[in-house]
Structure formats: C-alpha cells, structure tokens
Amino acid sequence: MAYRVLITDDSPAMRSFVRRVIELSGFELSACFEAGDGAEALAVLQNEWVDAILTDINMPGVDGEELLRRLSADESLRGIPAIVISTDATENRIARLLALGARGYVTKPFRPEALRAELERTLGVPSD
Amino acid sequence: MTDTTIHAALSSAVADVLERMFFLEVLGEAAEPPPEAETVTVHLSFDGDSPGCFRMRIARPAVKVVAADFLGEDPESLTDRQSTEVTLELANMICGAVLSRIESSATFRLGTPQIETGDTGKHGSAEETRYTVDTGNGTLTVAIQMETRTCSPTEKYAS
Amino acid sequence: MADCKVGNVSGQVLATYALGSCIGLSVYDPKAVVGGLLHYMLPDSGIDPARSLVNPYMFADTGIPKLLEQVCVQGASRRRLVAHAAGGASIMDPQAIFDIGKRNYLALRKILWKAGILLAGEAVGGGNSRTVRLEIGSGRLWLQEGGGQKELVPSFPQKGGNTWPTGS
Numbered sequence: 001m002a003y004r005v006l007i008t009d010d011s012p013a014m015r016s017f018v019r020r021v022i023e024l025s026g027f028e029l030s031a032c033f034e035a036g037d038g039a040e041a042l043a044v045l046q047n048e049w050v051d052a053i054l055t056d057i058n059m060p061g062v063d064g065e066e067l068l069r070r071l072s073a074d075e076s077l078r079g080i081p082a083i084v085i086s087t088d089a090t091e092n093r094i095a096r097l098l099a100l101g102a103r104g105y106v107t108k109p110f111r112p113e114a115l116r117a118e119l120e121r122t123l124g125v126p127s128d
Numbered sequence: 129m130t131d132t133t134i135h136a137a138l139s140s141a142v143a144d145v146l147e148r149m150f151f152l153e154v155l156g157e158a159a160e161p162p163p164e165a166e167t168v169t170v171h172l173s174f175d176g177d178s179p180g181c182f183r184m185r186i187a188r189p190a191v192k193v194v195a196a197d198f199l200g201e202d203p204e205s206l207t208d209r210q211s212t213e214v215t216l217e218l219a220n221m222i223c224g225a226v227l228s229r230i231e232s233s234a235t236f237r238l239g240t241p242q243i244e245t246g247d248t249g250k251h252g253s254a255e256e257t258r259y260t261v262d263t264g265n266g267t268l269t270v271a272i273q274m275e276t277r278t279c280s281p282t283e284k285y286a287s
Numbered sequence: 288m289a290d291c292k293v294g295n296v297s298g299q300v301l302a303t304y305a306l307g308s309c310i311g312l313s314v315y316d317p318k319a320v321v322g323g324l325l326h327y328m329l330p331d332s333g334i335d336p337a338r339s340l341v342n343p344y345m346f347a348d349t350g351i352p353k354l355l356e357q358v359c360v361q362g363a364s365r366r367r368l369v370a371h372a373a374g375g376a377s378i379m380d381p382q383a384i385f386d387i388g389k390r391n392y393l394a395l396r397k398i399l400w401k402a403g404i405l406l407a408g409e410a411v412g413g414g415n416s417r418t419v420r421l422e423i424g425s426g427r428l429w430l431q432e433g434g435g436q437k438e439l440v441p442s443f444p445q446k447g448g449n450t451w452p453t454g455s
Binding site: 090108 | 144145148149195198199200210213214216217220221223224225227228231235236237238240
C-alpha cells in the first residue's frame, strides 16, 4: 500500500527529517505534500486527499492548533488522522490538542523510532 | 525563578536535543568563545505567560557537521541553505525544550528564529542565563532572558 | 571481541559475548533469511586509522558499513533489515572522563540514521554485560543479561495504546 501524507512545519529542515522518518519506517509514499503553515496545508487539502497529516504547532500565520480546529470543523477533512510534532510539551497544550482531535503527539526532540511508533499506532504497521 | 533553575534547564535541554536528533554527546559545560570568534548566531523571541528572548551561538565549523548529522547526509553534499535551515531549527528546538522545563504548566509561543547578522552588540546582558558546550567541532552557546526574572512582584516592590 | 559474523543458513546461530561498553548490532532480513552480528568497541576509527585497517570491526564507523556490505552480498536488502542493538553499558572506570558506552551508542544511532536504518529494538545502557544470539532461520534474537535470558523483541511500541506524549 502506498500512502499520501501532508507535512506541515515552517522549518524546511524539520519537514525533511519527518519525511525521512516516514520513508525509513516502511511507509511507501505515493505523495508527500509539504506546507509551511496551516493556511498552506488547508490549500493543499482543498485539492488533495491524504492518509495522514503531520503538523507542528508554532507556525506563523495559521498555526497548528488553528489548523486542527479547522480540520475538525470540516466534515470532509475531520476523518484524516493528524499527528502533532511540537516542542511544546506543556500539559495545557497537549490537553487542548487532544480535545481538538489530534490522534498522536510527538515532542521535539524525538528519536526517529518514536515518530515511527506514533505513525504505526495511527496508520497501522505498513504492509510490504 | 532562580538562575540555577534556568541554567539546569538550559543544560538539560541542550543535551537532550543534541543527543536525540543530532547524536552528539555533550560532555559538560565549556568556556564561552570570545565575541570575535567565527560564529553564527540565531535569535528568537517568545511570548505568553513569561515572555523573553533566546539566543544560540554556534561555531561556524560546527554548523555543517551538525546539519549533516541531522539530515543524515554528508557535510560536503549540503547547501548553505540547508545548513542554515537546520541551524534555525536547532535553536527553535532547544528554546522550546528549555521553556517546557522551566514552565511546564504555562503557555508560551515561540517566534520565528532569525539569523543575526553583523555585530548587534548583543553579546550578553547581565540578565541572561548562558550555557556553553563543546560539539566536537566548536562550541555552542545558548542564552535566555525571561521577563519574570526581573519583574516578579517581590523583586519589584522589595524594600 | 571486535568481530562480525554473517549467516545465511537456517539453523545457524550467530552469537556475540560480553558486551560491556561495546555495542552488538544485529541485522536480519526475514525475506532473504540473512543476518549479521557486529561487535564493536569504539565509536571512531579516527583515533587509530592504522588499527581500523587491520580490524575494521573494532570501530563503529568502519565496522557498521562492513556489516551492511556483507549481509547485502549474501542477498539481504537494506530496506528490509530489522536492526537491534545491545550493549553500551557504563562500565565504571575512575580513569575515564567520558562514558564510552554512551559514545558507542550515539555513534551507532548516527551511522544507522545516515544509512537509512531505524532500530526495531534495543537493550542498551545500564551496568550489565550482555550476550546476544541471532537465529538465522527464524530471525529471533536472544539476550542474556544478569543471569537471565529473554527474547529481544521490538522494544519501541508498535501497535495498540500508547501514552502521550512520546519523544523517547
């Protein structure tokens, strides 16, 4: 099975890192979209279906929390699992994101294996 | 908020970030390089319950090595742009990790990290807490200044 | 001590012993039924390049690429490799100013990341010496530590519930 993912982070370096982890975790990617903030992510999602969204929180413009809010408000988008990858590991933040429908959360800094575990928990172990 | 607490948060955050995502062992505090040393400096502000600013100063020879380790590439194959992007993200991650340690129940929001060009005169203020490590290819210094350190009610209205 | 074994015959068992601060790296391709086991002692051959020419398996940076090369020559595919690490213990030495076990482990992580391989599981750190056995037929990996033996299965959560947040 091939996967389509959307990686949202204002850091191109982090987007590269996350993409690499996804690929090394055995998820064959038929499409990997990248966005620099929530607005760009929503623009991608206007035209493309994805199997998962990985998103940072602290981004200029439409941030990760607002992105989650808009995803859950949209019937056609709310079913897409979102994994948050953020430096913010405060209790307040995590509770809010859970309430907004985030399916997974990885705190920066993270081991690649930790993101893989979250991907497998959300999407299942990738098939050959 | 004591200087010791912030210092401990800086050292723990730096070690955590460098070990987990850059596979670098930090051996303990090192001497800070002089202002004229060849370094790249990143600055970012944060706001929320305890606003302030964060700076990271990294030796130029360390930049490409650290970036290559993060991206899983050879240093020679990296562009300057890639090195810069990783350097900015390194500062972002360390700052976030420090703030999470200092204020676990507070809300904070990080600004966009920026490379400081030229001599901005910001070579350390008395209110900053600083910490330096040796990366093996040069030093990395982090510094944080938080408003609550100088603006707590007891300090403000003391004597 | 510093060595590398590769097997491609069902029934073979590769073993490496007395992993103190050293690292034992096991890789296994379940489809090709090929596995390898490397035991290295130090992170960086730069401290003794001449020695690394005589025994590349002594160092992480020369030994790991050799291990991968050898299993691939036997038919393994890098993308299919299931990798585990054991060792990297902190052996208390008053003369030492750094933790060689930890350095060995970080060197492993760095080299595997560059090689495009994530660890499926690990048993590292602490103060115990370890022995590892890899069964070529089944790919099962056995860990002996502190007088007991157990199978080293994926130790990063794979499926099912997980506590938030993860990062380790």
